[in-house]
Amino acid sequence: MFDTVRARSRKALLAEEPFCLLPELQFACAAMQRLKASANPLDRSGLLTVLSGPAGAGKSMVVRQGLREACRDKRKQVPAILYPSDWHDLLSADPATNPWETWTEITAQCDMLACEDLDQLVTEDSLADQIARWLDELMARQVRIAITMSQPPGNCPQFSPRLTSRLRGGLIVRIAAGSADSRRQFLDWGAQLAHLSLTDDVRDWMAEQPPGSLRGLRSMLDRLQSEFPPPARINDLKAVQRLFATPAQRKLSLAAIASQVASEFGVSVHELRASSRVQAYRVPRQCAMMLAHEFAGFAMAEIGKYFGRRTHTSVSYSCRKFQDTLAKTPSLREHLRRLQAQMADDTLADCG
Template sequence: MTKHNTPAQTKAEADVSSMTAIGIWQSVLDELRAEISASVFGKWLGELEFVAEVDGVIQVAAANSLQRDRVRQDYLRRINGIWSSMDTRGRRVAVSCWADLPEEVRELAELNKAEQANHVAEAVCEDDGTEAELETSIRSAGGEHTFDSLIVSDSNRVAVTVGRKIAESNAAPAQTVYFFGRHGVGKTHLLHAIQAEMQARGDKRSALYMSAEEFMVAFVEGVKRRDTSDLKARLRSADVLLIDDLQAIAGMGGTQKEFFSNIRAVAARGGQVVITADESPSQLSSLNARVREELQGGVSIEVGEPDEEMRRRIVRIKAEAISEEHPEFVLDDAAVDLIVSRVRGPGRQLYGAVCNVFTATTFVGQPVTLDDVSAAVRRQLGDQKPPTIDQVKRATMAVFEVTKTDLESARRSRAIAYPRQIAMYLCRKLTTRSLPQIGRFFGNRDHTTVLYAVRKLEDLQSQDQTLRDDIERVERAIEDIQAGGGN
């Protein structure tokens, strides 16, 4: 008969081993992150969560059955191989869905997660030095989270309009409003903007902002003290309750029950509840059925990803905000276009790209160049898979305005031979293809022709700035093609 460690039974053990197990799990993830591409790691492994130790088995939770099955099939053997090399106690790792875990195991996970959150908070409070100085510089340059600083386009117009009406005491479409969308599209900004607008207008209604993780930590602390009355009083006294990142407590039965009772209490006395999450209520598979029904009974509004023009405005505004404290930090149009073309994600990723450029240049006393911008974006996005020969040829065609037929032809004029040599050089440098394979893609040329082009350009780069610039232009065009999903 399998015996699950309950929170009371595991308290002493958690102090000496559970945090160690969590540390080993983080090390396992770090090794996997180094072995696997960023996109694959983020999709299948990055969202796995450490749960607890149950009878010598380290239980890890997947968000849904699809992720569980994929991890078990493709990665669990490697996970246990790395784990066994680090764990002297001979434990193994198992992967399950949150919904499949027993109630007492999920409660233990909530305790462990609360402990981790407390440790992180303590570490942040104790941190100082250059990194803290940098974080202060960037955060203070980010501006206030108000409606005035919130960039609006078709992707978020409905959400912003509803948020304004809530802040201005106008009738909301429902007592429970649920904003959902990909991480980083501005949902947190929207909640803070509602609170800031109410304060600016002198609204007599009380507004309370709380992340779901903060709610979870406060609830678990209350359970430990056997008294959650302070948390209930704080939440239920709010006229406008703003809860951020609901997905943080999905799958946590006890926490969700407490959450449900509190939002029902606020709504029952005529208050307004505004919630954000990364997915719609129906897509949060481990959400408690009663909570899901409550949310589906309100209004759900998607916050979409920004279009190209909105992304460009985000980059410019973030750069200008940093420039207010660091006037020497300037991103010209070419730098802005480069960031927008490469970073296809939401506003938070764009802000991260600007901060990475600032950190690598102005913050350390260096001027901003396109090479710095390109390098900063590459660091943020992680390693991409090697380009194909076709992608290299397409990038060369775009930069030099030549055709595929030109690159594959026997023509030897400089207008054709020069870009052809650059394309062959970059195929050798960036792809995994051999010299004979590259030659076949350029009009069935002999491998010695490719080798000549490679060696010639390697020799000339040290003395020819124009050549270096042209190669860099084609490399950036290749990255743009890859970022856009071009095959």
């Protein structure tokens, strides 16, 4: 099992991962540099670094960057990243087989070891004490260890005094949630990597959206990239707000859009949602898809599921085809004008 962990870790660390050094991450990055350079066998505190902070604050990103730099400096480094799920075999093993002894021998083969989300793993004192002994043994063998947690050790009531003391013996760094300026900086950096150009109002609105974590902002950028193929200049704030609107923020439903479009074109909702390629149904269906996506902000996957289990690609193609037909069909533009006027009162609730 641990061979799989090491292979997965090595692959992740060899892959290029852009890194944005925000002010909130600087001390944590310096701590990882200290851990990487630790070579004094008498200074065991230098072998353990604990990064704590809220979900999505960048703890894992900092750890991966530190391990990656260690691998670049010394090609023969043996790193590993452990997640809570990686402990399943150990914790479910028969105690009579001395699983902890085996686990210690295997993990001690690493030069640097990251243990992610330790506070999610430990649920009882007996396990906490066992992990404390495990840490002692690894540090005695000069294994450098980085641990991530959502709370500092002293704020984890499930930890035994022994484990809390052991973690406090290392260097503890608290990563704060990103400030508004840092979130804007991260969005500018991420948009540049994604070949997107965000206007200031779009960037500022995105930076204010909960939960405001780096992970959440990265997810928003990925969504923009999928909806606005790069290179793209994104300057329509309302379109971005519609894209990220929650169902509770939408006054329009897919069913309501389909009903209004069906009535306008003189077809049934059933015919709109069917797989028929008949022209009389295809153009109204394309119109409904376009309005659902661009007017009401539904994701293409949601639209495809509603209209006959179509794929994201199929919906995107339908929207483009409708725009092409619209450009050369005055009567279709009149249909669309009436639909938009009818739907205007039911559009997105104010997101700002």
